[in-house]
Structure formats: C-alpha cells, structure tokens
Amino acid sequence: MGKDTRTALLDSAERAARAKGIDGFSYADLAEEVGIRKASIHYHFPTKADLSVAMMQRYAETFLTLCKDIEATNATGAARLLVLIGKYRDAIGNGRSLCLCVALSGTRDSLPPETINVIRGFRAQMIDWLRDSFALGRQDGSIHNPADPREEAAACLSLLEGAQLAARAEENAAAFDGALSALKKRLG
Amino acid sequence: MGKDTRTALLDSAERAARAKGIDGFSYADLAEEVGIRKASIHYHFPTKADLSVAMMQRYAETFLTLCKDIEATNATGAARLLVLIGKYRDAIGNGRSLCLCVALSGTRDSLPPETINVIRGFRAQMIDWLRDSFALGRQDGSIHNPADPREEAAACLSLLEGAQLAARAEENAAAFDGALSALKKRLG
DNA sequence: GTCTATACGCAGATAGAC
DNA sequence: GTCTATCTGCGTATAGAC
Numbered sequence: 001m002g003k004d005t006r007t008a009l010l011d012s013a014e015r016a017a018r019a020k021g022i023d024g025f026s027y028a029d030l031a032e033e034v035g036i037r038k039a040s041i042h043y044h045f046p047t048k049a050d051l052s053v054a055m056m057q058r059y060a061e062t063f064l065t066l067c068k069d070i071e072a073t074n075a076t077g078a079a080r081l082l083v084l085i086g087k088y089r090d091a092i093g094n095g096r097s098l099c100l101c102v103a104l105s106g107t108r109d110s111l112p113p114e115t116i117n118v119i120r121g122f123r124a125q126m127i128d129w130l131r132d133s134f135a136l137g138r139q140d141g142s143i144h145n146p147a148d149p150r151e152e153a154a155a156c157l158s159l160l161e162g163a164q165l166a167a168r169a170e171e172n173a174a175a176f177d178g179a180l181s182a183l184k185k186r187l188g
Numbered sequence: 189m190g191k192d193t194r195t196a197l198l199d200s201a202e203r204a205a206r207a208k209g210i211d212g213f214s215y216a217d218l219a220e221e222v223g224i225r226k227a228s229i230h231y232h233f234p235t236k237a238d239l240s241v242a243m244m245q246r247y248a249e250t251f252l253t254l255c256k257d258i259e260a261t262n263a264t265g266a267a268r269l270l271v272l273i274g275k276y277r278d279a280i281g282n283g284r285s286l287c288l289c290v291a292l293s294g295t296r297d298s299l300p301p302e303t304i305n306v307i308r309g310f311r312a313q314m315i316d317w318l319r320d321s322f323a324l325g326r327q328d329g330s331i332h333n334p335a336d337p338r339e340e341a342a343a344c345l346s347l348l349e350g351a352q353l354a355a356r357a358e359e360n361a362a363a364f365d366g367a368l369s370a371l372k373k374r375l376g
Numbered sequence: 377g378t379c380t381a382t383a384c385g386c387a388g389a390t391a392g393a394c
Numbered sequence: 395g396t397c398t399a400t401c402t403g404c405g406t407a408t409a410g411a412c
Contacts, residue, residue: 005377020297023211026405040378042407098294105357106286106294109208119357145333151370154354155347158367162350166342169293169307179346182339193395214387228396230389 006044008034013055018097022052022110049112052104056115059100060122067129077137078187081130081156085180088160095171102161127153137187144186159183194232196222201243206285210240210298237300240292244303247288248310255317265325266375269318269344273368276348283359290349315341325375332374347371 003011012033016025027048031038045051066087074080091099101122104111111119130153137143146152163179191199200221204213215236219226233239254275262268279287289310292299299307318341325331334340351367 021209021211021295023209024295024297027407028404036377037379038406039380039408043377046407048406101357102353103294105353106291107209107212108356108359109212116357123354123357147370147373151366151373154363154366155368155370158350158354159343159347160350161353162346162348165290165293165349165353166311166346168296169289169304169311171296175342178339178342180343182335182343185335185339215389216386224395225397226388227390227398231395234389236388 005034005036005040009041009044009051010055010058013051014059014100015097017052017055018091018100018103021103021107022048023107049115052111052115053118056100056104056118056122060118060125063122064125064129067126076140076142077133077135078142080133081137081143082184082187084130084133085160085184088164089173089176089180092164092167092173092176095167095173095175098164098168099161102164105161123157126157130156142188144188156183193222193224193228197229197232197239198243198246201239202247202288203285205240205243206279206288206291209291209295210236211295237303240299240303241306244288244292244306244310248306248313251310252313252317255314264328264330265321265323266330268321269325269331270372270375272318272321273348273372276352277361277364277368280352280355280361280364283355283361283363286352286356287349290352293349311345314345318344330376332376344371 009030012030013025016029027038027041030041045054067084070080070083074083088099091097101119104115104119108116131149134143134146134149134152134156138146138149159179163176166179167173167176169175197218200218201213204217215226215229218229233242255272258268258271262271276287279285289307292303292307296304319337322331322334322337322340322344326334326337347367351364354367355361355364357363
C-alpha cells in the first residue's frame with residue numbers, strides 16, 4: 001500500500017508551494033500529480049485555505065522535531081548551528097525551492113489568518129532555538145566574536161531566509177553559500 | 189496637469205506588487221486606482237510581463253541613483269550603510285510592503301526572463317555597492333570586527349531582504365529592527 | 377472516497393469604434 | 395489614447411451519482 005491520499009496531497013502541495021508559491025499551483029496540478037480528480041481533493045481539504053493550514057502545520061512540526069534531533073546529537077552551539085544551516089541549504093535544491101515559511105511569507109495576503117498564525121508560531125520557536133544555540137556557543141567558546149544571543153538569533157533567521165531568496169533570485173545555490181560564508185567562519 | 193498615465197500605472201503597479209506580489213494584483217485593480225478602463229492599460233503595457241520589466245527597471249534605476257546620493261553625502265562606510273539600512277526599513281511601512289526586488293524574487297516563476305535579468309543585475313550592483321562600503325568602513329575604522337568585504341556584502345543584502353520578509357510575516361516593522369540590531373551595533 | 381458534470385467569477389488579452 | 399464589447403481559459407468550489 002502506498003501512502004494515503006491525504007499525505008500524497010500534502011507532499012505534492014508542499015513541493016509546489018515551495019517552488020512556485022501558494023498562488024503558483026492549483027488543485028488541477030495536484031490532481032494530476034497525485035492521480036485523482038481535482039474535485040476529490042475537496043473531500044480532504046474543502047478549501048485551499050484549509051490546505052495551506054495543514055501544510056504549514058505539518059511543516060512546522062517536522063522542522064521543530066528536526067531541531068530537537070540536532071540538539072540531541074550535537075554538543076556545541078556552533079555545531080548545532082552549522083547543521084541547521086545545512087538544512088536550510090538543502091531546502092533550496094538548485095535554487096528552485098524555498099523553505100515553506102519563506103515561500104508563504106512572501107504572499108501573505110493570499111493566506112487565511114490561521115495559516116499566518118502557524119507561521120508566526122514557527123518563527124517564534126525557531127528564534128528561541130537559535131537564541132539557545134547562540135547562548136550555548138558563547139558559553140562553550142565555539143563561536144568567535146559572540147554578541148547578544150537574542151540579537152544573533154533574529155539576525156540569523158533573517159539571514160537564512162534572505163539567503164534562500166537570494167539563491168532563488170539567482171537560481172543558484174552558490175548565492176546561499178556566499179551569504180552564509182561570513183557566519184560560517186565565526187562558527188569555525 | 190497630473191502625471192502622465194504611464195507613470196501613474198507604474199506607481200500603482202509598484203505599490204501593489206510590493207504589497208501583494210506580482211500575482212496579487214490585476215489590470216482591473218490598476219484601472220480602478222488610476223481611473224481608466226483596464227483595456228486601456230494594454231496600450232501602455234501590452235502584457236503583464238512587459239509591465240513587470242518596466243517596473244523593475246525603473247525601480248533599479250531609482251534605487252541605484254539613491255546609492256550614489258548616499259555616497260556623495262556620507263563620508264564613512266558605517267554612515268553609508270546605516271543610511272541604506274534606513275531606506276530598507278522605510279520600504280516596509282507597517283510590515284505591509286517589501287522592496288520590489290524581494291517581492292518579485294519570491295514568485296520568480298511568474299516572471300519573464302527579462303525581468304529576472306533586471307533583478308539579477310540590480311542585486312549584483314547592490315552587492316558591489318555594499319562591498320565598497322564595507323571596504324571603506326574597514327579602512328576608515330568605522331566598523332567593529334570587520335570581516336572580508338565581499339562576504340559581508342553578500343550577507344548584508346540577504347540580511348536586509350530576509351529582515352523585510354520577517355517584518356512582513358509578523359506584520360510588524362519591529363521584526364526588521366530586531367534582525368538588524370546586531371549589525372547596527374557594529375556600525376556604531 | 378472518488379467520480380462526472382457544472383457553476384461562477386476573474387484573469388489576461390484582442391478587435392474595432394471614437 | 396481611451397473607450398465598449400467580447401473572447402477564451404483557468405481558478406476555486408459545489409451537487410449529486412456511484
């Protein structure tokens with residue numbers, strides 16, 4: 001048995017949204033990729049707004065679980081941050097894709113309030129995680145020239161998201177690397 | 189006499205694109221705001237692709253002229269960078285708007301190749317300008333903990349663009365300030 | 377759960393009068 | 395240059411059979 005239809009739809013929608021934005025794909029696109037009729041999608045997600053909520057919720061959960069894993073398997077602040085940077089880089093492929101949070105934030109007006117709330121919650125948790133990692137790195141001495149962890153965290157998230165946008169604009173992952181190289185040097 | 193129709197259309201389109209993305213407004217929206225019929229817009233911009241090119245070209249010219257002005261009126265690297273940061277902050281309003289480059293990069297797939305080229309050129313010139321400013325700041329001692337100017341420039345552009353995205357996600361300009369505070373401290 | 381059929385609106389775009 | 399009128403396609407969404 002393959003994965004259930006709902007999961008297949010979420011997978012397809014997430015890939016499309018990260019590549020083309022929430023307005024860049026239609027139920028017709030999902031229908032073709034998943035192999036059902038577009039009307040059937042409404043059984044799982046009555047409206048596209050519902051779909052965007054479910055998509056973003058799943059994304060946030062998955063990503064925050066990933067952050068826990070990084071903590072569990074990396075001892076220093078610098079090591080944790082480097083792994084996270086790698087995850088953001090993986091997300092862009094060859095400059096054709098974005099983290100779902102970045103992809104959806106750009107077209108905020110096409111989203112229902114509930115989806116925006118999930119995005120806000122996700123961002124807040126990411127900043128907390130980053131703040132803890134920068135704080136740890138300052139304590140354990142793994143970060144050069146450490147500054148205030150809270151400020152570093154906010155700057156880091158924007159840098160990661162902006163770098164993804166840069167890679168997309170250039171359609172080249174090297175733009176991401178260029179934007180991150182200065183920070184990576186501080187991480188050792 | 190008011191401004192000519194073409195300029196009014198570009199103004200309206202730019203505002204809409206920065207607030208809602210290139211797919212977030214229609215010729216009908218422009219028609220209503222400018223006060224002509226939507227069919228008439230096609231006389232000035234036959235297709236929406238043509239409009240996106242003209243819009244981004246004008247934006248790039250205006251912004252790069254602004255950068256020249258900043259050079260002419262600010263002596264140190266840090267001072268120049270601080271003024272530029274202020275311009276990016278002004279662009280977001282109350283978290284409802286983005287720099288046109290950020291707004292369009294997010295939905296790359298909806299743009300013709302020509303517009304993408306203009307975006308690429310604009311980004312390249314911005315990075316050059318930033319690199320020169322960071323290099324100057326290193327020479328004149330106005331930047332704390334200076335690193336390689338080329339790397340700083342790439343990081344700075346991504347940080348500025350990512351911070352705009354953050355402000356939009358939170359619909360709050362404070363998110364921009366939070367992301368920039370660490371850098372601003374280095375600029376004195 | 378998935379289908380066929382269909383409604384309804386809006387998008388970008390064109391033709392031709394004035 | 396701007397208008398009215400119109401075209402065509404695609405978007406989300408619904409009704410009801412199977």
